Amino acid sequence: xxxxxxxxxxxxxxxxxxxxxxxxxxxQAGEIVGLLGPNGSGKTTVLxxxxxxxxxxxxxxxxxxxxxxxxxxxxxxxxxxxxxxQLVRPLPTLTVAENVLVSFAFGRYRHWGxxxxxxxxxxxxxxxxxxxxxERVGNLTYIDQKRMELARAxxxxxxxxxxxxxxxxxxxxxxxxxxxxxxxxxxxGITILLVEHIMxxxxxLCTRCIVMNAGQIIASGPSAEVLQQKEVILAYLGDDxx
Amino acid sequence: MPTYASxxxxxVAVSTLAAAPFYLSDYGVGLLxxxxxxxxxxxxxxxxxxxxxxxxxxxxxxxxxxAYTVAVFSETLPYPLVLLLAxxxxxxxxxxxxxxxxxxxxxxxxxxxxGLAELVxxxxxxxxxxxxxxxxxxxxxxxxxxxxxxQLLALLTVTMLIGxxxxxxxxxxxxxxxxxxxxxxxxxxxDVTRTKLVLFVLSATIITLVGAIQAPRWTYIEPSIxxxxxxSFLTLIMALLGGPMRLWGPMVGAVPLxxxxxxxxANFPNHFSIFLGLLFILIVFVMPNGVLAKLEGIRKGAAx
Amino acid sequence: MFEHIxxxxxxxxxxxxxxxxLTMQYGIARIMNLAFGDTIIVACFGTYLLVSAFALSPLLxxxxxxxxxxVFSYAVFLALMQPLVARAPNREALEVDSILVTFGxxxxxxGILLVIFGGAYTSYSYLNVGVNVLGTTVSAxxxxxxxxxxxxxxxxxxxxxxxxxxxxxxxVELAPESAPLYGIDVDRVARYAFAVGGALAASGGVVVSMYxxxxxxxxxxxxxxxLIVVILGGKGSLIGAxxxxxxxxxxxxxxxxxxxxxxxxxxxYAVFLAILLFRPTGLFGSxx
Numbered sequence: 001x002x003x004x005x006x007x008x009x010x011x012x013x014x015x016x017x018x019x020x021x022x023x024x025x026x027x028q029a030g031e032i033v034g035l036l037g038p039n040g041s042g043k044t045t046v047l048x049x050x051x052x053x054x055x056x057x058x059x060x061x062x063x064x065x066x067x068x069x070x071x072x073x074x075x076x077x078x079x080x081x082x083x084x085x086q087l088v089r090p091l092p093t094l095t096v097a098e099n100v101l102v103s104f105a106f107g108r109y110r111h112w113g114x115x116x117x118x119x120x121x122x123x124x125x126x127x128x129x130x131x132x133x134x135e136r137v138g139n140l141t142y143i144d145q146k147r148m149e150l151a152r153a154x155x156x157x158x159x160x161x162x163x164x165x166x167x168x169x170x171x172x173x174x175x176x177x178x179x180x181x182x183x184x185x186x187x188x189g190i191t192i193l194l195v196e197h198i199m200x201x202x203x204x205l206c207t208r209c210i211v212m213n214a215g216q217i218i219a220s221g222p223s224a225e226v227l228q229q230k231e232v233i234l235a236y237l238g239d240d241x242x
Numbered sequence: 243m244p245t246y247a248s249x250x251x252x253x254v255a256v257s258t259l260a261a262a263p264f265y266l267s268d269y270g271v272g273l274l275x276x277x278x279x280x281x282x283x284x285x286x287x288x289x290x291x292x293x294x295x296x297x298x299x300x301x302x303x304x305x306x307x308x309a310y311t312v313a314v315f316s317e318t319l320p321y322p323l324v325l326l327l328a329x330x331x332x333x334x335x336x337x338x339x340x341x342x343x344x345x346x347x348x349x350x351x352x353x354x355x356x357g358l359a360e361l362v363x364x365x366x367x368x369x370x371x372x373x374x375x376x377x378x379x380x381x382x383x384x385x386x387x388x389x390x391x392x393q394l395l396a397l398l399t400v401t402m403l404i405g406x407x408x409x410x411x412x413x414x415x416x417x418x419x420x421x422x423x424x425x426x427x428x429x430x431x432x433d434v435t436r437t438k439l440v441l442f443v444l445s446a447t448i449i450t451l452v453g454a455i456q457a458p459r460w461t462y463i464e465p466s467i468x469x470x471x472x473x474s475f476l477t478l479i480m481a482l483l484g485g486p487m488r489l490w491g492p493m494v495g496a497v498p499l500x501x502x503x504x505x506x507x508a509n510f511p512n513h514f515s516i517f518l519g520l521l522f523i524l525i526v527f528v529m530p531n532g533v534l535a536k537l538e539g540i541r542k543g544a545a546x
Numbered sequence: 547m548f549e550h551i552x553x554x555x556x557x558x559x560x561x562x563x564x565x566x567x568l569t570m571q572y573g574i575a576r577i578m579n580l581a582f583g584d585t586i587i588v589a590c591f592g593t594y595l596l597v598s599a600f601a602l603s604p605l606l607x608x609x610x611x612x613x614x615x616x617v618f619s620y621a622v623f624l625a626l627m628q629p630l631v632a633r634a635p636n637r638e639a640l641e642v643d644s645i646l647v648t649f650g651x652x653x654x655x656x657g658i659l660l661v662i663f664g665g666a667y668t669s670y671s672y673l674n675v676g677v678n679v680l681g682t683t684v685s686a687x688x689x690x691x692x693x694x695x696x697x698x699x700x701x702x703x704x705x706x707x708x709x710x711x712x713x714x715x716x717x718v719e720l721a722p723e724s725a726p727l728y729g730i731d732v733d734r735v736a737r738y739a740f741a742v743g744g745a746l747a748a749s750g751g752v753v754v755s756m757y758x759x760x761x762x763x764x765x766x767x768x769x770x771x772x773l774i775v776v777i778l779g780g781k782g783s784l785i786g787a788x789x790x791x792x793x794x795x796x797x798x799x800x801x802x803x804x805x806x807x808x809x810x811x812x813x814x815y816a817v818f819l820a821i822l823l824f825r826p827t828g829l830f831g832s833x834x
Contacts, residue, residue, distance in 0.1 A: 051429060073428040083429055091422035094415075102419045105412050106431035112412055156431055295642055342819055348638065349578050350777070350822065352645055356580070357770040361815050368808035471766075475653070482646070516657030522650025523626065526643055 002029045004064060004160055004191045005050070011058035012045050012215075019045045021215040023059070027160070032182070032192040034202045034223065037212035043195045044086060046212070047162050050193075051083045052076040063160065080108050082158035084166045086195075088145045090137035096148055097133030100124060100155045107156025123151040127181065143174050150181065160191045167201045179204050203227065256399055263388035271387040277500045278394040279456055283473070284480040284492035285401050286448035289408065290441040292486030293417035296348050300339070300355035301474040303362045304332045304446045308453025309460075309468040310366060313379040316458075321383065325454055332450025333443050335362075340442040345435055363469035370465070378464040385458045393455045401448050405489045413437060475518060476503060482525050485532020494533055549682040550803045551796060556688040558795020559695035560753050564768065565775035565787040566702055567746030572776065574719045574739035576637070577627050577644045581651040583768030585615055585744050588655060589751025590760040591663055597670045604672055604756050608694075611748045619744025622651065623737050631733070652765060659762035669759040687756040698749050702742075703784060715739055767811065774818045793817075 005027040012020040020042040027033055035043050048054040050061050052073035061068040068076050082103070091099050100120045104111045111119055124130055127147040132140075140148060146166060153161060167178045175198065182205055185192060196202050202209065202223065209226040211219040219226050259278075263271050283301060291298050311328035319327065339358060343351045370377050408414040416437045419427040428434050453468065460467060476499070484495025507514050529536045564586060571579050592611045596602040626647050634640035673690060676683040706712035717725045718735045725732055754760065775794055779786025794817060801813040 053425065053429070072433075073425070074431050074433045077429055077431040085426070089423055089426045091419050091426060093422050094418055098415065098418075102415060102427070102432070103430040105415055108431070152430065295638070297642060297645055342822055349641055349645070352578070352580075353770060353773050354818070354822075356766065357811075357815065360766060360770075361811055364808060364811050368806060368812075371808070372806065475649075478649075512661050513657060515653045515660065519650040519653025519655075519657060522653065523647050524650075526646045526650070527629070530643065 003027075004029045004031075005193075006062045007046070007050065007059070008062070009059035010046065010049060010056055010061070012042075012049060012054065013057050018215050020049070020056075023212070023215075023217055025210050025217065025220065027191050027193060029159075029191055030186060030189055031207055032186055032194060032205050034206035034209040035193055035195045035212065036197075036202065036209055037218075041212040042215040043212055044164055045215075047083065047164055047193070047195060050076075051081060051162055074106070077103075077106075077156050077158075078108055080157070080159045081162065082107075082153040082156045082160070083162040084146075084149045084153050084164055086164045086168075088142070088149050090140075090145050090148060092136075092138055094137065095133060096129060096135050096137055096140065097121075097124065099137060099148055100133075100151045103152050103155035104157075107158075109157055120155065123155050124148075126154070126184075127151045128177070143170060146170070146178075154185070154190075158190060160193070161185065162193050162195075164195045165197065166194075167196060167198050175201065199227070256395070259395055260392060263391055268387060271391055273501075273504065275387060275391045275394060275456070275459065276504065277497060278391060278398055279452055280476060280480060280500045281493050281496040282394060282398040282401055282452050283449055283477040284484070284496045285398070285405060285489075286445045286452070287477050288481045288486035288492045289401070289405055289448075290438075290445035291481070292488075292491075293414075293421045294438055294441065295421050296344070296438070296442075297352045297478070298355045298442075298445075299352060299474050299478065300358045300446070301449055301477045302469055302471055303355075303359040303474075304336065304449040305453035305473050306359070306362060306366075306465070306469040307332050307335060308450035308455075309457035309463060310379075310465075311450075312383075312454045312457040313381050313463050316381055316383055325451065328450050328454035329447050333447040336443045336446030337439065340439045344438045344442065359469055359471055359474060363465045366469070367465045378462055380462055381458050381460065383458040387459075390455060390459060394452070397448065397451055397455065402489065404444070404448075408441075409489060413440070417441060472515075472518075475522075476500075479518070479522055479525065482522075483529075483533060485534040487531065488534050491532050491534050548680070549684070550799050552679060552682055552684050553688065554796030554799035555792060556684075556692040556695075556757070556795070557799055558792030559692045559699075560750055560791075561771055561775050561795050562788045562791025563695040563699050563753065564747060564750040564772045565779065565791050566699060566784060567743040567750060568769075568772040568776050569784065569787055570715075570739045570743035570746065572773075574715055575623065575627075575736040575743065576640070576722070577623070577736075577740060578641060578648070579740075579743075580645055580648040580769055581655055581765070582648075582743070582747055582772060583765035583770070584652050584655040584659075585619070585747040585765075586751035586754065586768045587659065587760060587762065587765045589615060589748040590755035591659060591668070591762070592748075593752045593755040594668055594670050597672060604752055608749060608752050611752055612745050615748030616741045616745040620737060620741035622744075623740040626651070627740065628733070628737075631736075656762055656765060663762055665762055667759040667761050670755070672756055685757065691753045691756050694749070694753050698746065699788065702746065706784065771814060774814060774821075778817065778821050 003026060007023060007025050010020055010023040023042070023046060035046065037043050045054065049056045050068070052068070052071055052075070056069055059069070063079060063081060066079055068079065068081070091102065094102070097120050100123055101116055104116045104119055120133065121130070124133055127150050129144060129147050129151065137145060137148060150166065163182070167175060170178055179201055182192065182194075194202070194206060206223045208221065209223045210217055211226060219229055262274060266274070283305070287298065287301055290296065308328045311331055312324055315324045315327060339354065343354045367377070408417070416427065416432045419430065419432060420434055420437060424434050457463065457468070480496040480499045481492040482495065483499060484493060485491030506517060510517070568582055571577055571582065589611045593604050593607040596607040596610065597604060627644060630640060630643045630647065634643060673686040675686050677686045677689055679689070706716060714730050714735055717728065717730055718732055718739070722732060771794065775787055775790045778794065779788070779790035794814065797813055797817060798810045802810050
């Protein structure tokens with residue numbers, strides 16, 4: 001196994017509030033790792049620091065030997081780290097195909113023209129939106145917007161994908177499809193860091209889990225073990241489930 | 243892809259416009275100069291401000307820089323070199339302004355460009371009074387109205403061509419993405435700041451050239467003439483009326499508004515700015531995306 | 547030197563007062579009002595008219611102009627801003643729309659002033675006598691202007707920090723999304739904040755007119771300076787606006803005295819650029 005991502009001593013404060021406090025973890029190539037914890041525990045903040053949306057106050061993010069700390073988001077995307085957003089963020093004036101094309105045009109390998117159009121069509125097909133490239137994103141259903149956002153993230157041809165509650169809000173059959181899609185990605189060799197609340201998805205997908213609470217990592221290890229730890233259940237689901 | 247028919251149409255239109263001075267009176271040529279000037283200004287303004295939605299009020303700062311450069315150097319340098327110099331100065335000022343303000347929220351940019359023209363005007367005035375010891379300058383260039391008009395027409399054609407190319411290029415896609423959601427654009431790999439800067443400099447350079455080319459029309463210039471803030475406002479309102487998101491939008495807005503303003507300033511010079519203000523408010527309320535979008539909306543509505 | 551510092555303080559006091567008005571409109575009502583400076587200029591001309599035509603004291607002019615500006619701003623918000631707020635899909639769209647509409651308003655106001663008063667520099671003489679302050683002569687009108695700026699600023703601070711209504715305003719400023727959860731009518735608060743901002747602008751205009759010349763087209767520069775002070779002080783910080791206003795006032799006065807009066811705007815710009823480049827959150831603001 002080769003090291004993909006190393007996060008060391010990551011820190012973030014908002015005013016007086018310490019949102020992320022001394023977070024350390026690493027991801028191996030091809031892993032799917034769950035990042036769990038209650039709302040406000042700092043998961044999305046960690047994701048934002050890895051992807052460059054936020055500047056860390058301290059610590060380092062190293063991706064395949066390259067220091068990403070303090071790099072701008074577009075540089076990080078070009079290095080091969082892609083993300084989705086907690087609430088879907090389509091580019092509303094662009095078509096579905098153009099949304100995906102943006103990442104091909106400016107992502108890791110910068111495709112353009114006929115070649116890019118073909119790649120866009122392939123990605124749309126992969127996420128289940130074949131033939132719908134000309135539609136306005138506003139006309140898509142919620143699940144289809146989520147598919148589109150995944151296609152857009154994949155179109156920058158990342159080796160690390162950060163999924164921020166990408167499976168949230170799906171109905172049971174959509175969830176099944178979603179889980180299969182993510183499994184396909186792993187098959188394609190993409191490393192995935194998954195922020196997720198849906199336990200079914202975490203169990204099905206993640207080999208390892210990292211649990212955060214109040215800005216700190218409180219547990220990590222193989223999913224089966226971590227999910228059984230009482231402390232985690234307490235922190236995550238509240239007293240009722242302990 | 244453009245069909246040969248549409249290419250031919252453009253060629254015919256440009257040559258008809260180019261031939262117009264031979265059939266028109268001096269007054270007519272004067273109108274054409276003003277009109278082509280404003281169409282170019284509005285189109286250049288929309289190149290940057292349309293897709294990014296950064297409202298620039300600095301048009302006259304660059305326009306005036308162009309005119310002043312011609313006034314200062316027209317006797318010492320050959321004309322083409324003066325134009326190049328004007329473009330270089332305008333572009334450099336735009337780069338400095340852009341670098342310092344484009345990273346920030348749109349509102350800072352608006353305010354900064356809002357005051358930029360005033361700053362440049364005061365600084366030039368100060369310089370002329372204290373350093374050169376004159377306030378006004380004379381421009382003696384052997385141009386007739388139609389020469390100026392042809393230059394403007396050429397610049398307009400090039401500007402439209404640039405706009406058309408941008409619309410089909412990577413940078414055009416980047417601009418649209420930035421206008422929709424900067425954060426998403428950045429995470430998709432777009433260098434947001436650089437893209438905005440490149441477009442701002444390009445747009446400002448064209449605007450500077452409009453000022454430079456029009457300068458000989460005045461013969462005598464001073465800061466209060468060439469840095470007249472009304473130029474920025476007219477440009478903005480023309481682009482807004484037509485629709486700044488479309489290539490042809492600014493032209494559609496500029497032609498009728500130019501004629502209207504011409505008539506108003508001839509007949510109601512004192513009430514001009516009241517009227518201008520009311521028109522602004524009206525446009526924002528009635529057709530926030532411009533005439534072209536409105537027409538398209540009506541057509542779609544009728545088709546359904 | 548001391549004389550310039552005192553004059554700078556006077557000017558700075560006025561700037562702080564004006565900037566507080568802009569903070570009310572931009573920070574709480576969330577409207578970037580480009581016609582803000584024109585409210586100031588209208589108050590300048592209003593005072594001029596009342597002083598020269600009706601021989602009123604500028605202090606009495608306050609009693610007419612400040613409530614007048616309150617009502618006017620309230621009406622502007624109701625008629626022009628509320629519909630924009632209602633239709634805007636997000637903050638950015640509202641920002642662009644409100645900038646354009648207030649821009650139009652700026653022209654209407656400026657145009658009316660030009661028709662009535664023309665474009666010349668205007669002033670009137672009031673309390674134009676020297677007063678000895680710690681060994682330096684300062685004109686009495688400036689001194690009075692400074693005292694008035696302090697009184698208005700102080701009154702606003704009191705209202706914001708010591709009354710229930712002020713607490714509501716601050717709640718909307720800090721957390722517009724969650725304020726409704728506490729039963730605060732955000733739209734209503736925004737209307738009043740916008741109106742109070744306009745009233746503060748008018749009081750600033752009366753104060754300015756006592757010791758400076760003004761023209762119908764000077765509104766733009768006041769809007770700029772108010773915004774620079776707001777940014778310099780940190781958006782939403784009233785203490786910051788106070789200190790920043792005074793800093794700007796002193797910088798301008800010193801530049802005018804020792805370098806060249808024609809370069810004060812350039813100096814203002816230099817300050818603005820320096821903040822934007824090195825401390826975009828302002829001297830006293832926290833990160834957004």
